[in-house]
Amino acid sequence: MPYIEDCPIIMHQEVAPDHFRIAVRTSAIAREARAGQFAMLAVAEGIYPFLRRPMSFERIFPDGVAFLFKVEGEGTRLLARRAVGQVLSVQGPLGRPFPVETRFARHIIVAGGIGVAPFPALADAIVRDCGKVPELILAARTRAMLLCEADFRQIGCTVHAATDDGSAGVQALAHEVLERLAPGADTRVYACGPMAMMKAVSEVAVRSGADCQVSLEAQMACGDGACLGCVVEAKCELEGEKMLRVCADGPVFDTTLIDWDAHNLAFDR
Ligand SMILES: Cc1cc2nc3c(=O)[nH]c(=O)nc-3n(C[C@H](O)[C@H](O)[C@H](O)COP(=O)(O)OP(=O)(O)OC[C@H]3O[C@@H](n4cnc5c(N)ncnc54)[C@H](O)[C@@H]3O)c2cc1C
Ligand code: FES
Structure with missing residues (x-):
């Protein structure tokens, strides 16, 4: 079931030119998320831009999740400007995860x-x-x-x-x-x-x-x-x-x- 949570940003780093990692603390979303699913992120505070942006879960921890993204346009540029201590509105988990099955060697x-x-x-x-x-x-x-x-x-x-x-x-x-x-x-x-x-x-x-x-x-x-x-x-x-x-x-x-x-x-x- 998807949730909308206001999640504190606990890590924000540039990992390569124009590539960033953001980790947030969340309880419900981290508990439900599976690899391959994604979240819709409100990239900035306020109503602009109106549409959320989809991002995959890079890492799923007991009490948080991380996103890894490349700056493509205005939305991801705004996301790259967010900072530790701010709150990120995260909607998820969404979509179908990767199947993980033991039958493959x-x-x-x-x-x-x-x-x-x-x-x-x-x-x-x-x-x-x-x-x-x-x-x-x-x-x-x-x-x-x-x-x-x-x-x-x-x-x-x-x-x-x-x-x-x-x-x-x-x-x-x-x-x-x-x-x-x-x-x-x-x-x-x-x-x-x-x-x-x-x-x-x-x-x-x-x-x-x-x-x-x-x-x-x-x-x-x-x-x-x-x-x-x-x-x-x-x-x-x-x-x-x-x-x-x-x-x-x-x-x-x-x-x-x-x-x-x-x-x-x-x-x-
Ligand atoms: C399920 C899903 C998971 C994703 N996970 C990640 C992720 O983990 N990391 C990551 O860096 N990106 C991911 N993306 C892509 C990311 O959502 C887009 O780069 C982002 O929404 C672009 O927003 P923007 O406002 O910066 O760019 P815009 O200004 O909206 O667009 C910039 C350029 O990118 C193109 N574009 C924008 N979004 C998409 C898209 N979804 N598919 C194809 N072309 C697009 C536009 O046509 C335009 O040319 C994912 C997309 C989907 C659908
Ligand atoms: S984004 Fe609306 S149906 Fe997929």
């Missing part, structure tokens, strides 16, 4: 750019609920944009870094690294990042017989399924509908449900 997370945001919470959940440590493909344009690497290593993950310019890890695309890791029918792949990356990762996963879950993005207004502002096209009709709402039916989907060729779903992270 391997769990491979593929993160592109700021698409890494939901994955520290997911890695925590896989370790806690499956007793397995996920492998992680961390892809970014350049070394400075490889976020959360130390956090994943602390969780115990094997990190395969990949950069477009070769400044860290291998100079390769995320789906090429996935191919080298040879996922199989015993593997679940989790992906979040730019549209082109998720599509390529999905193709490798499906070809290998692996299960693949993707976290999609869309511009959102209501965040709770009412306005139909965030729909994406499904591969086939589901209960008479060919459209899926990213906020309420997702943001996490089994990749086989998505019509990847229908439209450009995410902006370049």
